[in-house]
Amino acid sequence: MNDITSYMLEQTKKILSIDSPTGFTAHAAEYVLGAYKKLGYDAKLTNKGGIFVCVNDGPDQADDPADAPILLEAHMDTLGGMVCSINEKGRLMLSALGGMNPNNAEAENCRVYTRSGKVYSGTFQLKNASIHVNGSYNDTARSYDAMEVVLDEPVESKADTEALGIMTGDIVCFDPRTTVTESGYIKSRFLDDKLSVGILLGFAKYLKETAKKPARKIYQHITVFEEVGHGGSASIPADVAEILAVDMGCVGDGLSCKETQVSICAKDSGGPYHYDVVSALIEAARTAKVDFAVDVYPHYGSDAEAGLRSGIDCRHGLIGSGVYASHGYERSHVKGMENTFRLLKAYLNQDYHA
Structure with missing residues (x-):
């Protein structure tokens, strides 16, 4: 297990250990804010109580939306x-x-x-x-x-x-009842979406430690009201042209994703995700040889959609590590976490190897 994987897993376990049902997230926010600051970022609390940080500076505008500022979102509020x-x-x-x-x-x-x-x-x-x-x-x-x-x-x-x-x-x-098996399975309540918070922290660590400078400006927003539908509806900078929600990837009957994969969502209950974003995510995963699946989620909504409903004019997408038994005692896998991280690197023009 490499350093970034170990870091993502340890951060996930720590955040899972802090109670944070929607509307009661201050303790978890304090920890996550401190984690960003330890990495050397100027993270801030939003008025709602979420965490907002720019992890890579870049141009405020671009002719191609694929090169314009992007907002990565995950949520730390739970059930x-x-x-x-x-x-x-x-x-x-x-x-x-x-x-x-x-x-x-x-x-x-x-x-x-x-x-x-x-x-x-x-x-x-x-x-x-x-x-x-x-x-x-x-x-x-x-x-x-x-x-x-x-x-x-x-x-x-x-x-x-x-x-x-x-x-x-x-x-x-x-009680989350978190455990990680020797075979790599991560079992816990509330992997939706604390697993993705750990992944975004891992991506922030990767950028800081490798001094990588993607061409795009990259913001991260850890939201706190996703489970009731308005987590991603605020704190969206005016220069953002794309929102990518990093949330739970669905695993279940009728879907192709496994817990070891990263899921790319093409459509959920709110409608289709931006065609060009989904296509670019698929191409990045193929080029980087990331183990992925593309699925349609029948009962799902994301922070990215909340952002669009707030009125912002931007593209949107959704990815996440495969998670089984959603909103119950959930299960994912270290490989699913790693594949999600690798897709973020590939999509945001990082090197194509873990």
């Missing part, structure tokens, strides 16, 4: 929950942050962050979760109305829980 009420047993009822699905969050350990700064642990369970007691256990649909957070505190009533300082609006973060 999670918010306390919407406390029931009579002192257990917490949740409202989803982003697309957190209760079907695959059952029996997951979680943390409750109070407004006073205290943190309590608990488990997200079906109500009446003892199968030896609940005769309807197998037949009950897993929904937020049917599930609750059981606190690891001796509470028996709503008043007991409120006495801990827990209230409606508190944030609930789920």
Whole structure:
């Protein structure tokens, strides 16, 4: 494993260890901001709480959009929950942050962050979760109305829980359970999209340490509201002619991408990505001998599309390391991470070898 790969993997694991559901990302942003600054970049916090940085200076304009400034985007906000009420047993009822699905969050350990700064642990369970007691256990649909957070505190009533300082609006973060196997598989909740944040940090490190100077100006934006649709709708410099979202590549039935590959998205639920950008990404991958796949994602939206919906006139594209079991306990591979990094190098006119 080379230095850049090791760095990307370690940064990914570190960011995964910092709770950051959408709307509660300050701790992760502080870490990522510091990581850019350690690399020698003048990174800044946006008003929304994201990270913005120019990693390669260059001309503000170009006759060909393919040579004009480009914005690379990844998001560090994840799925999670918010306390919407406390029931009579002192257990917490949740409202989803982003697309957190209760079907695959059952029996997951979680943390409750109070407004006073205290943190309590608990488990997200079906109500009446003892199968030896609940005769309807197998037949009950897993929904937020049917599930609750059981606190690891001796509470028996709503008043007991409120006495801990827990209230409606508190944030609930789920355990990522990150592990990397000897065979190279990366398993964790929230690889979407912290894996790509690690990749963009790796690309920034590569530029700094090799003193590479691409012809294009390159910005990076780590967004914090992608999971609710408006992460990439702001902080887009006026000179940007192209947005490239680096997000999760889909793996599943009907798609060709594997976890070891980089996925190039041709179309998702928001429509087609810019034809010339997709074509250029494919050509760069072929020239660099990057292991890639091209797919259409049936249920997906990206920061790049949020940027276009904000009114900016630019081209857009989407790539990412192949990820299986999206919005669940996700799985990718070190090779998928490496192939995404190599495609970024190739597309942005870097050398064509890892």
